[in-house]
Amino acid sequence: GQNIDQPTEMTATEGAIVQINCTYQTSGFNGLFWYQQHAGEAPTFLSYNVLDGLEEKGRFSSFLSRSKGYSYLLLKELQMKDSASYLCAVPSTGANNLFFGTGTRLTVIP
Amino acid sequence: DADVTQTPRNRITKTGKRIMLECSQTKGHDRMYWYRQDPGLGLRLIYYSFDVKDINKGEISDGYSVSRQAQAKFSLSLESAIPNQTALYFCATSDLGQGFGNEQFFGPGTRLTVL
Numbered sequence: 001g002q003n004i005d006q007p008t009e010m011t012a013t014e015g016a017i018v019q020i021n022c023t024y025q026t027s028g029f030n031g032l033f034w035y036q037q038h039a040g041e042a043p044t045f046l047s048y049n050v051l052d053g054l055e056e057k058g059r060f061s062s063f064l065s066r067s068k069g070y071s072y073l074l075l076k077e078l079q080m081k082d083s084a085s086y087l088c089a090v091p092s093t094g095a096n097n098l099f100f101g102t103g104t105r106l107t108v109i110p
Numbered sequence: 111d112a113d114v115t116q117t118p119r120n121r122i123t124k125t126g127k128r129i130m131l132e133c134s135q136t137k138g139h140d141r142m143y144w145y146r147q148d149p150g151l152g153l154r155l156i157y158y159s160f161d162v163k164d165i166n167k168g169e170i171s172d173g174y175s176v177s178r179q180a181q182a183k184f185s186l187s188l189e190s191a192i193p194n195q196t197a198l199y200f201c202a203t204s205d206l207g208q209g210f211g212n213e214q215f216f217g218p219g220t221r222l223t224v225l
Binding site for chain 1: 143150151152153154158160166168198212213215216221
């Protein structure tokens with residue numbers, strides 16, 4: 001089976017950098033996804049990591065360590081619009097669907 | 111136009127009523143999913159379908175049924191709604207040959223309230 005742990009809530013200041021951590025357990029690793037979800041809206045894809053290391057995409061970067069079962073999402077130059085929930089997800093056993101963590105709700109304050 | 115659409119977007123109903131939520135997609139994806147989202151519980155899989163003839167139960171299928179009428183349409187039914195089915199429901203699609211394989215594309219959601 002799968003298990004994902006993320007902090008429930010985080011607060012950060014506009015313009016700052018924030019790191020959202022995700023630890024996971026899965027019986028067969030097949031990549032890790034990060035999604036962004038604004039309140040009441042659909043989750044939208046942010047990043048996908050299958051190899052160890054850092055993937056950078058503009059203000060957002062995602063890191064993966066398969067040996068540690070650990071990933072983080074790094075958000076730089078925070079903007080108010082970055083206030084949202086960030087969901088970590090891994091493919092389920094057999095890769096039939098995605099298993100989602102409960103998400104980290106990030107609040108960006110002025 | 112949105113690639114994945116859901117109707118209705120909001121619905122209030124009473125205990126015991128039959129409800130159908132509909133999902134349509136223009137992405138040409140074979141795989142479709144229904145999730146529910148509750149505060150503090152994240153997204154949980156109800157049912158999924160890999161093609162018109164394939165239907166599979168997810169983590170929380172009790173009290174729900176689905177129909178895959180066509181590649182582009184996947185409906186979720188609550189035969190007799192109960193209050194603890196009040197939630198935000200999402201439809202999603204994926205295709206192993208597109209995006210990052212298991213990457214899922216979500217509809218806008220249906221907010222269902224059962225009184």
